[in-house]
Amino acid sequence: DAGVTQSPTHLIKTRGQHVTLRCSPISGHKSVSWYQQVLGQGPQFIFQYYEKEERGRGNFPDRFSARQFPNYSSELNVNALLLGDSALYLCASSLLGGSGANVLTFGAGSRLTVL
């Protein structure tokens, strides 16, 4: 079975531009989460979606938005890019929306560089 797939794998943008990152969860998984990993740091939670509804939001500005589609795939959008948005953006999927037994499976990430 395919794992969590993310696209694009690498991209370069300039300050002020907009970016859309895409994620396809494992087949049958209904929850998708997004994390930002700045170089040398641990991932930071951005959003979780379950059954197309937002279940949680981390401490990120309104420039960050996301949505989940009927097929459970997801997009992360970032507007008005800043240099500090340069990071690895990780998508993770899980079968359910919560509980400690609900293990996240991560994709390989989208590496965003903002110049």
Add this chain to the structure above:
Amino acid sequence: GDSVTQMEGPVTLSEEAFLTINCTYTATGYPSLFWYVQYPGEGLQLLLKATKADDKGSNKGFEATYRKETTSFHLEKGSVQVSDSAVYFCALEETSGSRLTFGEGTQLTVNP
């Protein structure tokens, strides 16, 4: 809020050495605890987990025990291999289960 603190790295060991990576946490409820590993250029892979106090998670020779009294979840391996070289992240999932909180990560390098 919830937080995770890992021992500072990087850690460099010789092959077959004993590994300990310390992890302590702060949480208001009864979180689940995880260790994830990240190999160069890849995403995160779940290494092991524990969902309640005194549970021991284990996988691929790695172990960690959920210690509620010391709020710790230290990672151990008796004999490391070169292939274990990676970044290791300790994480907790809050009781409501909507997000993971990660530590800063510990870079492990194992030399032959």
